[in-house]
Each structure stands twice: as structure tokens, then as C-alpha cells.
Amino acid sequence: MANPTAAVLVIGDEILSGRTRDANLNHLAVQLGEHGIDLEEARFVRDVHEQIVGAVNELRKSWDHVFTTGGIGPTHDDITADAVAAAFGAEIGVREDARSILEEHCRNLGLELNDGRLRMARIPGDALLIANSVSAAPGFSLGNVHVMAGVPKIFRAMLADKLRSIPGGSPQISRSLDLNTVESELAEPLATIADEYADLQIGSYPFRTEFRRGVSIVIKGTDKERVLSAEAEARLAFSELLAD
Amino acid sequence: MANPTAAVLVIGDEILSGRTRDANLNHLAVQLGEHGIDLEEARFVRDVHEQIVGAVNELRKSWDHVFTTGGIGPTHDDITADAVAAAFGAEIGVREDARSILEEHCRNLGLELNDGRLRMARIPGDALLIANSVSAAPGFSLGNVHVMAGVPKIFRAMLADKLRSIPGGSPQISRSLDLNTVESELAEPLATIADEYADLQIGSYPFRTEFRRGVSIVIKGTDKERVLSAEAEARLAFSELLAD
Numbered sequence A, B: 001m002a003n004p005t006a007a008v009l010v011i012g013d014e015i016l017s018g019r020t021r022d023a024n025l026n027h028l029a030v031q032l033g034e035h036g037i038d039l040e041e042a043r044f045v046r047d048v049h050e051q052i053v054g055a056v057n058e059l060r061k062s063w064d065h066v067f068t069t070g071g072i073g074p075t076h077d078d079i080t081a082d083a084v085a086a087a088f089g090a091e092i093g094v095r096e097d098a099r100s101i102l103e104e105h106c107r108n109l110g111l112e113l114n115d116g117r118l119r120m121a122r123i124p125g126d127a128l129l130i131a132n133s134v135s136a137a138p139g140f141s142l143g144n145v146h147v148m149a150g151v152p153k154i155f156r157a158m159l160a161d162k163l164r165s166i167p168g169g170s171p172q173i174s175r176s177l178d179l180n181t182v183e184s185e186l187a188e189p190l191a192t193i194a195d196e197y198a199d200l201q202i203g204s205y206p207f208r209t210e211f212r213r214g215v216s217i218v219i220k221g222t223d224k225e226r227v228l229s230a231e232a233e234a235r236l237a238f239s240e241l242l243a244d
Helices: A025-035 A049-062 A080-088 A096-109 A116-120 A154-165 A181-195 A226-237 B026-035 B049-062 B079-089 B096-111 B115-119 B152-163 B183-196 B222-239
Strands: A005-011 A038-047 A065-069 A092-094 A122-124 A128-130 A141-142 A144-148 A174-177 A201-208 A213-221 B004-013 B040-046 B064-067 B092-094 B122-124 B128-130 B139-142 B145-148 B175-180 B201-208 B211-220
Touching: A005 A025, A005 A049, A025 A038, A025 A154, A038 A096, A038 B175, A049 A065, A049 A080, A065 A154, A080 A092, A080 A122, A080 A141, A080 A144, A092 A096, A096 A116, A096 A122, A096 A128, A116 A174, A116 B183, A122 A141, A128 A144, A128 A154, A141 A154, A144 A154, A174 A226, A181 A201, A181 A213, A181 A226, A181 B115, B004 B026, B004 B049, B026 B040, B026 B152, B040 B049, B049 B064, B049 B079, B064 B152, B079 B092, B079 B122, B079 B139, B079 B145, B092 B096, B096 B122, B096 B128, B122 B139, B128 B145, B128 B152, B139 B152, B145 B152, B175 B222, B183 B201, B183 B211, B183 B222, B211 B222
Parallel strands: A005 A038, A005 A065, A065 A144, B004 B040, B004 B064, B064 B145
Antiparallel strands: A038 B040, A092 A122, A128 A141, A141 A144, A174 A213, A201 A213, B092 B122, B128 B139, B139 B145, B175 B211, B201 B211
16 A cells, blocks of 8 residues: 655745755654655745645645644744634634643743733644644644644654654665766666666665765665665666775 | 745655755755845655646746756656656757757767766757756756756756846845844734834744854845834844843
8 A cells, every 4th residue: 555645834934035944854754754654745935824825725635644844933923823724714713722731831931921922822623732842832733734833843842743643654665776987877777677666766866975976876665575676686787886 | 126036846856755955945045035036935846747747837837937956867767857848848859059068078078978968968949058067968947947957066056057147136135133032022022013014024033052042033125224224123122132
């Protein structure tokens, strides 16, 4: 059976303006891979209501799961929760279960539950809360859309919580060979192997370090025997080019 | 007049599978910002023909420019040129001007112009070539879609060539203040300033280093006087929280 599929929607001006670098995509990709969920698409949009609504609605219809990151904090530019509610046509307001979590957190730390903090208790309709073991304010899942924070430490904590309740598939098996050559020299024999193993993903990736350059052949799939068989065939075909 | 808008489409399995980290988005965002082009969206898709075609067609209708990176090398998994041609309904084949460039490059280096290398001379219809000062094989622009390599060094060279021929807009002016607080404490006064300066982008970004945590307020826009005025107002409103 095919693995579940997923997309990620990264929300916020700061990455698209070049001010900061994305720090969540790679972590999500690795975690989903280990969980047997195929990450098929990533989108980055600005803090613009219509853009978030449009992307959420396209992605949730195309893939089994949508993970969003960013825009669920206390300030005026945190508009993700409202946009996701709008995408589903769901009501949104301060929900008692989320409010209780924030109240307890504030009480423990001697903080005031002001309007900014209360904004983080706005949860749409019958969404399921996602636990935040770092700073309490929860994420939520509405249908197949999982709404999480953008701050990497909080994102990771929320993702770990969420993945416990999502059934995974078969983890990808991956094998790679480093070859002392350039891509142009191996394109034809590699295409022959890729044709024969059309059920696997076979890619070639040039690399360059200070001391040498070469090409990594990467063979991936969920059927371990097929992956190992393709690897053996590639090792034979490229035996004279194999790097140590 | 509003700045031109742009999207980037990053093509390839390697980032979505978690094997490698994206290395081009931040560079593109910074370069476009300096050129006065607003980067509005980024998408990452796999090496799947239909996904690339669909994304190219959506993005080219939504934004003034689309920059693609990845999938224009010599191997079987390099399918970007064909997919972009299909998105436009354009013919594609080895084009003489591109072939000449590769022939000369191979002659200079004593290499054979084999089928793999010739694949990189496949250029759709009447596309304009984009120069590659690193490894010769050109990118191309078809309509408002600019097709470039994924290898960072080559991507940067192609982007520099392309931006010379794209009219820019007004570069963004950006000012920031670091505050010794958390977002929840400044949400309300910041929202008041953001309302007053609705023509600017005003965002808040929590940060955390080994020694302290705080929030950066970032104010951006193309009208320098307005940006400086909003900054002055924020400095006044948050004077007691300003970090050194």
C-alpha cells in the first residue's frame, strides 16, 4: 500500500524577504521520512490572509496531511489560526480548553494572561489541540491540517506530539554510491537502471568538496530487496568509478 | 508604483526527502529584495512531470516572474526543461545556439559531447538563453519563467546574468529594534502602530541566544520617510524595553 502523503505550508514574511533562513523544512522532511509519510510539496507564503486560505485549501485537497508552521503567536501579524478557520468555513474564538492551558502556564510563571496571550487560545471549531511542551500555547489539527508554531524548538515539540497520533507507512530505505565522475558521463547507463527499477526513486546529485568532486547516486524505495538489488546493479555498472 | 512580484519553484526530490538542505531560497530572496522585486511565494515540488507543469502554470499566472531552480542537468531525473515546455505548450529539442555553447565548452576541456551533455542543449521554442559562467550549459527564460540550475554556484551565476535584464522596482527599506521582552507583552501597542502604518510591513520575531531572549521588531517598506517615522514611533512606545 502506498504511504500517506503530506505537504508543508511555511507561513511568514521573514523567510521570503530574506531576513531569516528556513529552519523547519529539513527537520520535517527527515521526521516524516522516518515515519513513512511522503513529503510531496512545500510552500512558503507571506502573512496575507487570502494567500494562506488559498494554499491551505489547495494543499488539503491534494495530500493526506498538511503541516503548517508559523503565524500562531500573540501579535497582530499572527493570522494563521483565523486563516485556517476561514479555509474550512469554521468558527473561531477563545476556547476554554486552550484558555485553561494558558491560564495555568501564566499562573506558574507569575505572568498576566493579557489580550496578546489570550489570542493564542483562539482555536477553530472542533479542532484537536497539539501539545506544546516548550511554551504551553497549543497548536491544533483541523481535519487533515496540522497547525504548528514557527519557532524551531516549539515546532519540533509539536511535531513530535502530533506524529504519535498519525499512522505512518513504510519508512523509505535509501542507499547511495559516491562516484568519481561527472553527471554527463553516467547519464545513459543510469537511465537504463532507472528504467528497470521504475518502482524506485533513483537520482544523481553532483557534489564538490575542497578536495574533490563527484556524483552521488541515491536509490530509494520502501521495498528493501528491490533497493538492494538496484544498488548491486549500479555498483556493477559503475565499478570503475566507485569512490572509496 | 508597486514593485514587480515573483515566486520561486524549487524542483527536485532531494530537499523534500530530507537528504539535502535548500541552499538557494535565501540567496534569491536577498538578491530580489535588493533589486526591488517582491518575492511572494516559494514552492518545492518533486521530480514529477505533472507537479512541475501544474506549479509553473499556477505561478506564472499569479506573479510577474517565476524563477525555477533544479532539474536541468544531463541525467534521466532532470525533467524541468520538458515540463516547462509542456506548461507553455511549446516544442522542445536540441537548439543550435545552445549546442554551440556546449560544443565549444567540450572542445576547450577535451570532453566528448555525448547524449547526456547534449540533453542540456534542449531548449523550448523561442526561449531566451541565460548565461552559465560556471559550466556553460545555459538556463533559459520562456515568457516570465526563468529556468535555472539547482547547484548553488551555477544558480547564483545564472541569477546574476538574468537580473541584469529584468527591470527592478524600489528596494525595500528595513529598520529593526531589538527589545528585551516577549511578544505577548508588546502585542497591543505594536498593533496600534501597525494600524497607523498599514502601508508598511511591521512584524515581530522572537529570538533566543545563549545569553538572552528578546523580540526583534522589523519595519519595512519602500517609502523611506514612512519607515523612519514608524521606527521613531516604535522607539518611543517601547523606550523602556530597548536593548542596547
